[in-house]
Amino acid sequence: MNTFPRLAAVFSVFAIIFAAGCGGGGGGANNPPPPPPSGGITRTGVAFAVGPITGFGSVIVNGATYATDGNTTFTKDGQPATQDDFSVGEFVVITGSIDDDNSNAAAASVESNDIVEGPASSHDTTTNQLVVLGQTVQISMTTTSVDDSCPADLTTADAVEVYGSVDTNGVIGATRIECRDATWDGIMEINGLATNVMPTTFQINGLTVNYSAASVDDFPTAGVINEDDPVEAKGDSLDGTTLEADRVEYKGNRFDVNEGDHIEIDGFITRFASVTDFDVSGIPVTTLGDDTTYEGGAAADLGLNLKVEVEGEFDANDVLNATKVEIKTSTAIRVTGMLDSRTGDTLVVLGITVNTSVAKTRFEDKSDADVDRMNVGHLNELVDYVEIRGQEQPPGQITAMIVERDDPDTRTELRGFVEDEGKVEPDLKVLDVTIVTNPATQYRDSRGESESPMEAVDFWLAVQEGSLIDARGTETGAKTLTATEVELKM
Numbered sequence: 449m450n451t452f453p454r455l456a457a458v459f460s461v462f463a464i465i466f467a468a469g470c471g472g473g474g475g476g477a478n479n480p481p482p483p484p485p486s487g488g489i490t491r492t493g494v495a496f497a498v499g500p501i502t503g504f505g506s507v508i509v510n511g512a513t514y515a516t517d518g519n520t521t522f523t524k525d526g527q528p529a530t531q532d533d534f535s536v537g538e539f540v541v542i543t544g545s546i547d548d549d550n551s552n553a554a555a556a557s558v559e560s561n562d563i564v565e566g567p568a569s570s571h572d573t574t575t576n577q578l579v580v581l582g583q584t585v586q587i588s589m590t591t592t593s594v595d596d597s598c599p600a601d602l603t604t605a606d607a608v609e610v611y612g613s614v615d616t617n618g619v620i621g622a623t624r625i626e627c628r629d630a631t632w633d634g635i636m637e638i639n640g641l642a643t644n645v646m647p648t649t650f651q652i653n654g655l656t657v658n659y660s661a662a663s664v665d666d667f668p669t670a671g672v673i674n675e676d677d678p679v680e681a682k683g684d685s686l687d688g689t690t691l692e693a694d695r696v697e698y699k700g701n702r703f704d705v706n707e708g709d710h711i712e713i714d715g716f717i718t719r720f721a722s723v724t725d726f727d728v729s730g731i732p733v734t735t736l737g738d739d740t741t742y743e744g745g746a747a748a749d750l751g752l753n754l755k756v757e758v759e760g761e762f763d764a765n766d767v768l769n770a771t772k773v774e775i776k777t778s779t780a781i782r783v784t785g786m787l788d789s790r791t792g793d794t795l796v797v798l799g800i801t802v803n804t805s806v807a808k809t810r811f812e813d814k815s816d817a818d819v820d821r822m823n824v825g826h827l828n829e830l831v832d833y834v835e836i837r838g839q840e841q842p843p844g845q846i847t848a849m850i851v852e853r854d855d856p857d858t859r860t861e862l863r864g865f866v867e868d869e870g871k872v873e874p875d876l877k878v879l880d881v882t883i884v885t886n887p888a889t890q891y892r893d894s895r896g897e898s899e900s901p902m903e904a905v906d907f908w909l910a911v912q913e914g915s916l917i918d919a920r921g922t923e924t925g926a927k928t929l930t931a932t933e934v935e936l937k938m
Contacts, residue, residue: 495553497542498729499714499757500591500611500623501534502810504821507542507558510712510757511807514542514555523559534560536810537593537624539611546710563620565609565628566636566686571602574899578602578610578625581638582654582689585610585620589780589837590849591755596814598627606632613729614640615716615753618653636691637682639699645675655691657681662693668700711768712759714776723747728758733768744839745775777839781846781879784835785860785923793824795836798862799927800879801845802836809838809848815855822853833857840864844880860929863918863937866911873908876917876934883919884930892935902936911936 497509506515522529534540540560546553566581578585587594592612602608605627612622618640640652648660650673659681664671673679678699685692715729724735735747750756755776760769788796795802804811804824813822815832827834833856838848862878870877874885891902893910902910911917916938921931 495542495544495546495710495712497544497553497712498540499712500537500539500593502536502808503806503823504531504534504536505806505823507531507534507540507555508807509540509542510714510759512546512553512712513807514544514546514553514558516555516558520555521557523557525561531558534558535593535595535624535626536812537611539563539613539623560611561639561680562609562611562637563614563640564638566607566638568603568605568608574894578608578622579654580608580610581636581686581691582656583610583620583638583640583652584618584654585612585622585625587622587625589782590839591776592622593624593810593812593850595624595626596812597629598625602627606630607636613715616718617753621716621755634684635682636684636686637680638691639680640678642673642677642679643675645673645677649690650679652679652681654689656689657691657693657696659693659696663695665695665697667698673698706762707764708761710759710761712757713768714757715755717750717752717754717756720750720752723750726750728756728768731758731768732766733758733760733770735770735773740770741772743772743774744777747773749775780837780863781840782835782837782861782863782918783846783879784862785833786856787827787829787832787834788926789829790824790827795824795827795834795848795851797834797836798860798881798923798929800881802838802848802851803845804848804851810850812850812852815853817853819853824851827851827853840879846879858922859920860923861918861920862929863916866913866915866917868913871908871911871913876911876919878917878919881927881929882925883917883921883934884924884928885934886930889921889931890933892933894935895938899935907934907936 499510502508506513516531522531524533538560540558542555543557544555564580564583568578568580570579576587578587599605607628609626610620610622611624612620614620638652638655642650644651649656649658680697680699681691681693682695683691683693713728713731717726718729719727726733757774758770759772763769783797783800785798793804811822813819819826833854835852835854836846836848837850838846841847862881864878867877876883891904891907893900893902915936918935918937919929919931920933921929924930
């Protein structure tokens with residue numbers, strides 16, 4: 449059995465390092481993961497899944513459904529929890545096992561921890577970036593679930609709680625954001641790597657942590673914080689950009705794994721030497737030529753800070769041998785409007801076919817119905833108003849990553865790429881939908897760091913095949929949107 453320190457590194461980057469004694473399965477020589485539930489699991493050793501929850505009925509992560517039962521332990525923010533305490537988008541670590549063809553998986557433990565919780569100091573809706581305790585949080589249309597407790601301007605919430613993973617620039621790719629109201633206890637917390645460590649302070653990106661009056665717990669050398677230690681700091685006092693910490697806890701406990709253990713990681717490429725030699729959130733990865741399959745792109749598309757999902761097994765050198773690499777493209781397609789029809793898992797909105805799946809699509813109910821654990825079967829055609837976010841896959845269709853049901857509205861919105869020969873002024877074509885403009889249509893330009901009004905003549909000079917646009921208006925036909933506003937995104 450090999451001691452595998454890199455698992456500590458990946459969990460610290462994800463801010464999901466679970467100390468021995470905090471409940472649930474963790475690891476380490478003195479705290480091995482609990483045995484997986486029985487029931488048809490044929491692969492020996494432990495399987496890890498690291499990524500956001502996409503659904504329930506058990507727990508679905510990275511496209512695999514991990515069965516849970518009375519033996520499964522749940523831990524949230526270091527405290528015992530139940531499955532009902534978790535929500536889609538929360539970034540979790542599952543320890544369990546999975547069979548050789550991924551058809552049966554079981555969870556021994558499910559654990560989550562936020563990366564940062566505290567007041568937001570800024571919220572740039574143009575770049576979709578939020579700053580919380582000095583940490584830059586990137587909000588994505590395709591990968592971020594924002595709880596319906598949150599206001600449109602996140603800086604007006606008493607505090608926000610962010611789940612996700614971190615790239616090499618320290619930017620948090622948010623997978624879920626929840627908001628706190630006046631009942632918030634005022635405790636701020638942050639997970640990350642301690643840098644610029646001094647006798648009484650250290651930094652985590654743009655935040656200084658003053659630990660002069662804090663309890664310093666669980667460090668290898670008692671009370672000593674070293675450079676790049678993975679830590680969690682908590683406190684209830686913020687002085688400008690300095691958190692006055694009450695407690696700093698070491699989060700670098702190591703896990704023991706066997707050669708052949710399986711892992712599925714959703715994260716960023718944090719080191720890139722070549723397409724056969726790179727790290728995903730600190731885990732070293734090698735690809736296997738023709739034995740590695742790619743989704744959403746090809747090997748040539750790999751590079752630093754690319755969001756990927758990697759699946760494979762560890763070899764004797766603690767390297768993940770990837771059998772699958774899925775490239776998570778960041779540009780989102782969106783359609784918002786009345787649900788035209790539903791046939792099984794397939795939806796139609798504005799005449800566009802939308803493909804959903806239990807494994808990959810998050811369903812959230814933000815309507816007054818407020819159905820918990822919503823799924824595609826709760827949607828009613830010609831009744832429900834929905835927002836679909838995903839990718840144009842296959843061409844002309846949307847593969848949905850997030851489906852939200854909202855209260856009824858007359859507004860229809862479509863974001864996508866202008867098609868080949870789709871620019872015939874005064875109309876555009878996106879996803880085979882004709883976007884009709886007229887003299888009353890307003891134009892906006894958000895290609896730069898700020899959004900600004902745009903003259904019609906400038907818009908028509910700038911927009912080209914492949915331009916990303918966002919059109920808002922009224923559905924006036926099965927595949928026709930009459931636009932009151934068109935925004936040029938790129």
